Amino acid sequence: MRKLGFIGRLPWRWALCFALLTYANSAAAWCQMRTGEDESEEGRCEVEGELMAWPSYCLSYSLNDADSESMTLDEIRPIVARSFDNWRGISCGDDDFPLSIREDAPRMCAMESHDTSGPNVHTIAFTSEWPENYDQNAYAITVVWFNPRSGAILDADMLINERRGPYGVCPLRGCQPDANGVTTVDLENVITHEIGHFFGLAHSQFNFATMHAFSPAGETDKRSVSSDDVEGICTIYPPMASPVCEPDPRNGLGEECRAQGGCQATLGTDLGGLGLFWVLVGWGWVRRHRTRD
């Protein structure tokens, strides 16, 4: 009781402590991605290489045109839009969120790719064809393509691992495990975090940041962009009177994605179509032979 009395009599001191802690955490807790290949030293942002950022203040993205295993494209679309809106809703001082985001029509692009000589797609795709050599435990990865000399981001692709689902919409308090012990992963939580990387933000040390590295299953906290994230994005993209605005991907928006060298690369969707094709061919062959017999 004596302790409570002590606290009760000293609210301003505890408020000061809290303010200092918050300030200490939020001050430069955010980090910006860099082109450097060396591991970061513990306790610091990476220091090697150029800082990575989009040269244009207008960006675009396209969803892959296929449903996911746990959600339809029509269900995914508004969640992704809300995830971008979580960032759009912030302001940089007296200015609005500096970036303009355009959603393009879905494309046949279920993989990470960049073509230096042809059109590209900034894709957001669910994939059940999770590459064997990726970490099977990963929920999502963000691939960023960049110019190593300037740090300019050229392309970014977000892949979500179907095998780590199911994905869905959790109530604001988060998802709890069901009777089978399976916890739905809140898609908006994952994508809001990944969008930060799409913009060029790295992880933050601030516990309550969207860009914080740790996240319990079923969490929804990262939907709310924190002051630390705001400071990061507003520093990387300071409000400008007339910024460069070229939302199209490098060399234009492609109908599908092609890997470097022009090799068509539409795994997932195409494999499904190809599979159906061979099933039909096989069915036709069996029917033909049965008729002959």
Next chain:
Amino acid sequence: MRFSYRSAVVVALAITALLITPLTPRTAHATMAQRLSMAELVEQADHIATVTVLDATPRYDARGRIVTDMRLRVDEALHGCVAGDELMMVTFGGVIGDLGMRISGEPSFSAGERFLLFGRAWEGLVRPVGMSQGTLPIRDPGTNQIPLVGPGGQGLTFPDEDHGAHDESHSAEAPRALDGVLQEVRQLLRQ
């Protein structure tokens, strides 16, 4: 103006908070993956060893990604490989000409750097277990001092499976003495 004992405690706490904050670990880059404990790293690894990067060569793979082949010399083998062996570890990302690619959560090292590898065999190559969780960088703080192992998992976001409480058994949250980590790995291998 007089300061009471309590005021001094409060001010000391505040100053301590300010001082320790920059010392706490920070990671970089993206990806959401499952956090692996040291036991899980050991269980999933075909090769466990301290290694030195001999060279790193980027190339395009069949999928059009930039990958980097890292030639590793095994310094001290704990499981699978043998000391003196060379392993070829492939990591995603790298720079070729005017194009760079980074996959969040992938480890990246330069020639001469050392790390504790938890690798799984994959098509004649080695992939780190759990992306950067399977590569714990070894820092040599100087002569006559114990080498330290830094935390793995640079660039990863870890959703904890126990719904909120962080897994304290994780490989390393802060740098630890290399000897202690190797001893822990050996104990887990014996189990």
